[in-house]
Amino acid sequence: MGASTSLDESAPIDPRSSLEGTTTDPVGSSAQRERRQRILDATIALATEGGFDAVQMRAVAERADVALGTLYRYFPSKIHLLVSALGREFDRAQVAWASRTIPGGTPADRVVHVLRRTSRGLGDRHLTEALTRAFMFADSSAQVEIEKVGIALTKMLTHAMYPDQRDVTDDDMTVARVIGDVWLSALVAWVTGRSSDEETARHMDRAVRMILR
Amino acid sequence: MGASTSLDESAPIDPRSSLEGTTTDPVGSSAQRERRQRILDATIALATEGGFDAVQMRAVAERADVALGTLYRYFPSKIHLLVSALGREFDRAQVAWASRTIPGGTPADRVVHVLRRTSRGLGDRHLTEALTRAFMFADSSAQVEIEKVGIALTKMLTHAMYPDQRDVTDDDMTVARVIGDVWLSALVAWVTGRSSDEETARHMDRAVRMILR
DNA sequence: GACAGAAGTGAAACGTGTTCCTATTATGTC
DNA sequence: GACATAATAGGAACACGTTTCACTTCTGTC
Numbered sequence: 001m002g003a004s005t006s007l008d009e010s011a012p013i014d015p016r017s018s019l020e021g022t023t024t025d026p027v028g029s030s031a032q033r034e035r036r037q038r039i040l041d042a043t044i045a046l047a048t049e050g051g052f053d054a055v056q057m058r059a060v061a062e063r064a065d066v067a068l069g070t071l072y073r074y075f076p077s078k079i080h081l082l083v084s085a086l087g088r089e090f091d092r093a094q095v096a097w098a099s100r101t102i103p104g105g106t107p108a109d110r111v112v113h114v115l116r117r118t119s120r121g122l123g124d125r126h127l128t129e130a131l132t133r134a135f136m137f138a139d140s141s142a143q144v145e146i147e148k149v150g151i152a153l154t155k156m157l158t159h160a161m162y163p164d165q166r167d168v169t170d171d172d173m174t175v176a177r178v179i180g181d182v183w184l185s186a187l188v189a190w191v192t193g194r195s196s197d198e199e200t201a202r203h204m205d206r207a208v209r210m211i212l213r
Numbered sequence: 214m215g216a217s218t219s220l221d222e223s224a225p226i227d228p229r230s231s232l233e234g235t236t237t238d239p240v241g242s243s244a245q246r247e248r249r250q251r252i253l254d255a256t257i258a259l260a261t262e263g264g265f266d267a268v269q270m271r272a273v274a275e276r277a278d279v280a281l282g283t284l285y286r287y288f289p290s291k292i293h294l295l296v297s298a299l300g301r302e303f304d305r306a307q308v309a310w311a312s313r314t315i316p317g318g319t320p321a322d323r324v325v326h327v328l329r330r331t332s333r334g335l336g337d338r339h340l341t342e343a344l345t346r347a348f349m350f351a352d353s354s355a356q357v358e359i360e361k362v363g364i365a366l367t368k369m370l371t372h373a374m375y376p377d378q379r380d381v382t383d384d385d386m387t388v389a390r391v392i393g394d395v396w397l398s399a400l401v402a403w404v405t406g407r408s409s410d411e412e413t414a415r416h417m418d419r420a421v422r423m424i425l426r
Numbered sequence: 427g428a429c430a431g432a433a434g435t436g437a438a439a440c441g442t443g444t445t446c447c448t449a450t451t452a453t454g455t456c
Numbered sequence: 457g458a459c460a461t462a463a464t465a466g467g468a469a470c471a472c473g474t475t476t477c478a479c480t481t482c483t484g485t486c
Contacts, residue, residue, distance in 0.1 A: 282433095
């Protein structure tokens, strides 16, 4: 009944895909790539409309026009699905930033700018809520997808800190990760309604300027 | 069918309880207080044994020797239940630290010490996983319980930074919150198996010394 | 002690994530 | 083009959080 190869757990799609090319993964038949994109599109659409709870597996399958079993073949759980969607969005954002000059005279200014834009780019609160919750809830079975998100985020942050392609030191990585940590916590507080827009923005601003002082 | 007063959403037990006295809340009959403690004990026990997934509402009810409906009367959801349990643990920890001299010659040393001990004090990975996940997943309906956790954590951290009862400035609060943010993210990475014990400890150590530099 | 209302019990039922199974359709090989 | 194999469809079934409800037990008041 089950599949035969060792890649079963990560769907028939090669996990390394979107770290290299975002839209044209050389993996699977073209029908499979399209199906995968349709599923992710449906996920983002449902998440945007109603957040985490609205991303119901049956609804995703129906909107993507695949059977429920097929959905589970591509993404072994709702968490994998949402984290993969988050990964695709981050990937796109990171690629977009890489080829752009980030405004701001100091690393802190630029980092704050990128974080604000990325928050906004994630869409409304619903979408952010769905993706953030999935990320925080994911266990090690979604490690590959999680790491992709982390790598994209770190790239964005280090690029914002030092736009010239200077070597990234160990310390820089720690800084980037700490900022990412604070940002995630702030997002969680925001999407769960514990912190207002203003409070969140102010906290991030302070935190970044403190860390990058 | 529902209750009549405005306190319905937070169970028949007064929410302000454990911010003042941890074990002898002057709220509800003694039978109610005992039931509440039994429920929280059962929650901690199950979480310790098998983590978030093992804390099943039917299992908690059975072990605490209450009906499922009663459990839901005390805690309106699994998230409330776990966050309340986390709050009780943090409350106890914070009270314990308050009356103790924290070893370490610098604020960073003392903060690192407190965080390590608290992580360990949370028990094994299973318990930490259950409580951390609940905390990250909680929405604003559990705001009261969440704030209790945040206050206890902030108290612990500011006390570790400045053991002498000096005034806590706005900056100090930001520092404490940033450290708390990083700690939570690190815990999430740890309990989800994305980061080893050593990596987690090292990251926290670096982050704290960077923030408190 | 009788009574009213609150609290607790026990069990059924519902929703959604997840699994499983059989029939059908694509895909690639000869 | 026929066949072997994998992929998909379609749908039933299961697990656990949550709700609901009729009934019983407790608690405080007269």
